[in-house]
Amino acid sequence: MKKIKLILYFPPEKTDKPFTYHLVKDYDVIFNILQAEVQPGKRGRLTIELEGTEENIQRALAFTRDYGIEYRPFNKNIVRNQGECVDCGVCTSVCPSGALYMDTDTWKLNFDEQKCLVCELCIRACPVKAIDVNMFD
Amino acid sequence: MGKTFEEINEKIRKGTVVVATAEEIIDIVEEKGIKEAARQVDVVTTATFGPMCSSGAFLNFGHSDPPIRMCKIWLNDVPAYGGLAAVDTYIGVTELSETKGMEYGGAHVIQDLVDGKKVRLVAKSYGTDCYPRLDIDTYITLEDLNQAYLFNPRNVYQNYSAATNTSNKIMDTYMGTLLPQCGNVTYSTSGELSPLLNDPQLRTIGIGTRIFLAGTQGYIAWEGTQFVLNREMIDDDTTMYSGATLAVIGNLKEMNSRYLRAASFNRYGTTMFVGVGIPIPVLDEEMMEFLAVTNKDLYTNVVDYSVPSRSRPTLRKVSYQELRSGSIELNGKKVQTAPLSSLRRAREIANILKENIQKGEFLLQQPVHPLPKDRTFNPLKDMVVK
Numbered sequence: 001m002k003k004i005k006l007i008l009y010f011p012p013e014k015t016d017k018p019f020t021y022h023l024v025k026d027y028d029v030i031f032n033i034l035q036a037e038v039q040p041g042k043r044g045r046l047t048i049e050l051e052g053t054e055e056n057i058q059r060a061l062a063f064t065r066d067y068g069i070e071y072r073p074f075n076k077n078i079v080r081n082q083g084e085c086v087d088c089g090v091c092t093s094v095c096p097s098g099a100l101y102m103d104t105d106t107w108k109l110n111f112d113e114q115k116c117l118v119c120e121l122c123i124r125a126c127p128v129k130a131i132d133v134n135m136f137d
Numbered sequence: 138m139g140k141t142f143e144e145i146n147e148k149i150r151k152g153t154v155v156v157a158t159a160e161e162i163i164d165i166v167e168e169k170g171i172k173e174a175a176r177q178v179d180v181v182t183t184a185t186f187g188p189m190c191s192s193g194a195f196l197n198f199g200h201s202d203p204p205i206r207m208c209k210i211w212l213n214d215v216p217a218y219g220g221l222a223a224v225d226t227y228i229g230v231t232e233l234s235e236t237k238g239m240e241y242g243g244a245h246v247i248q249d250l251v252d253g254k255k256v257r258l259v260a261k262s263y264g265t266d267c268y269p270r271l272d273i274d275t276y277i278t279l280e281d282l283n284q285a286y287l288f289n290p291r292n293v294y295q296n297y298s299a300a301t302n303t304s305n306k307i308m309d310t311y312m313g314t315l316l317p318q319c320g321n322v323t324y325s326t327s328g329e330l331s332p333l334l335n336d337p338q339l340r341t342i343g344i345g346t347r348i349f350l351a352g353t354q355g356y357i358a359w360e361g362t363q364f365v366l367n368r369e370m371i372d373d374d375t376t377m378y379s380g381a382t383l384a385v386i387g388n389l390k391e392m393n394s395r396y397l398r399a400a401s402f403n404r405y406g407t408t409m410f411v412g413v414g415i416p417i418p419v420l421d422e423e424m425m426e427f428l429a430v431t432n433k434d435l436y437t438n439v440v441d442y443s444v445p446s447r448s449r450p451t452l453r454k455v456s457y458q459e460l461r462s463g464s465i466e467l468n469g470k471k472v473q474t475a476p477l478s479s480l481r482r483a484r485e486i487a488n489i490l491k492e493n494i495q496k497g498e499f500l501l502q503q504p505v506h507p508l509p510k511d512r513t514f515n516p517l518k519d520m521v522v523k
Contacts, residue, residue, distance in 0.1 A: 087479045104461065
């Protein structure tokens, strides 16, 4: 089994089609929506995590392309500068997924990257600029 | 049986003093009771590390040759006050850079100085017979300055309201980013470790009290601005204290940016995290009763920041135990809570202060004058000037 993160771009005419239904039904991939901006009549954007066999993922990607949906790998993650962080905790107040959380024993800030949606709300919330977004290939 | 400041200082000098932090004392009292704990423990250390906007530093640059009476002053493009004697200034932490805006302010200038960095000084003058020079553009370091002292007119709030936002728009405030429709609640306190919640009637804290200030020994200089002693009964046994504040002073040259950190709140501006620790002498059993307070019995108001008014509505009262749990109930909905001040670093300060007292390096200073009991909180009269 393999896991990848992707950003999909839906052209306006495709946003009301049951694309994800086919993805699951025909290619047996498990997907988890991390972020969605889909409105009928507008260009949509969906950030998803796909899990499946290597072959099924390749077939699902080919289907996505043929369907007229552009995609690119989701190549961002949130990085913390632990030397700058003062463990105030204010970033946890805006984190929608609970990826940033306080250890309620030590009151140290913890970060669970698996849960992170890379919504970047924490970057603007951090008063000491200890959080940044990292782009990778 | 009581103890005096002098008796406790004698124990500190001899190395026999017994010190606990305001968190540790809770378990000690639980185990031994008030009376025995008051007999055994001499000093309880309290601390806080939170953003405190009413902070800044006085600096003296020394004279250039020929000398200048600096009228307009910038430090790394941040304006500093030019209305003092020739080469004196005050730089406040919330003053913003004229080139970098909210990313860099007076707080960052102060932190850069403390970190030993070079800071660019630009000053202009109208020129006088005694100070003929018209402008200067140079670099300074903290070491070069004759005097540099932090003087914060309002720090160490006794108790501060928690913040939420009932509107449909996201709000960027000095209490952090407040999500729409009560999406979160932020609060700023070290609660049961907080200085003025452990001596709520200010029996032992006053003008002249020696404190830990941002890594060095500083002093309480005066009542803080907007100082007022508020008391509200939560129930028969629980009082909500709020309103006391402190003006503090200390030598910037001895400070450490681990305990004095520049901050920038999105779309609000700059401020500074200030680390303050205050030792409280256990003079008698009544003091120990105060010091044994826990978050369960410490309350604050949850106020709605979306109401653009001086007196924002209170949605409910909440204990710090509930706020620390990670969520509270607000209008029937579970809302996540998050702190704004660092309890972790406050604990670090309380422990440093404890060690300094145990090692005989930090003596208690009895206040030379108590803080006022009769202050009121006056609003600004908004008269129309024609």
